Amino acid sequence: MSREAVLAAAQKRFAQDGYDRTTLRAIARDAHVDPSMVLYLFGSKEQLFRDSLSQVLDPQVLVAALAGSGDDEPDIGTRMVRAYLGIWEAPESAAAMRAMLASATSNPDALDAFRGFLRTYVLTAVSGVLGGDEQARLRATLAASSLVGTAMLRYLVGVPPLSELPSEDVVRLVAPTVTRYLTADAAELGLPDL
Structure with missing residues (x-):
């Protein structure tokens, strides 16, 4: 559940703010998870961006x-x-x-x-x-x-x-x-x- 929530939040945040202005902390807040969970699940902002692309x-x-x-x-x-x-x-x-x-x-x-x-x-x-x-x-x-x-x-x-x-x-x-x-x-x- 957390992974899907983070991906959904990341997709929206990247679409709204672009890569530069999107932070892992903002994605975590949108997904209602701790920022450390985002890093645990994806390892980096770059990997999260890549995985978000596969959702789109x-x-x-x-x-x-x-x-x-x-x-x-x-x-x-x-x-x-x-x-x-x-x-x-x-x-x-x-x-x-x-x-x-x-x-x-x-x-x-x-x-x-x-x-x-x-x-x-x-x-x-x-x-x-x-x-x-x-x-x-x-x-x-x-x-x-x-x-x-x-x-x-x-x-x-x-x-x-x-x-x-x-x-x-x-x-x-x-x-x-x-x-x-x-x-x-x-x-x-x-x-x-x-």
Whole structure:
């Protein structure tokens, strides 16, 4: 119970105040636990930030989009982009996603936590569906570069016209690149031998 309460409090606090202004003491107060309990459960603010990210951006949502099911959209890129934008646009996760990406661009500790989260949780899960080898990891990273870049310009920086397009237009425009990164022949992509 304490772990879930701390994660919920951390997610809200990071979304509200960003990484720099969020303190473990404030999170503990919000979760109604002693500050030493936060350190005991998570070890550091950076680890708590990383674990909070996994509550907002559940890698299994992307894995499910990648794997698809019988009645899903047949194009893998369309499924991935739609699922990813859905996380950014959902009322329960939008503010946290913006705050966490903004924190990762402005604080070295938050950047390390974000990088670790992407590498440990997201890229490992996604590349596992693609075969799990180093080329699969590179493919997942290339797809992530399109997704994170789109989110940065659309939701964080708010650059028109990308920020003003309907979501389905963004899906239609970005999906072919994501599909290519995930499915194109290695030689066509120019992937190095890893």
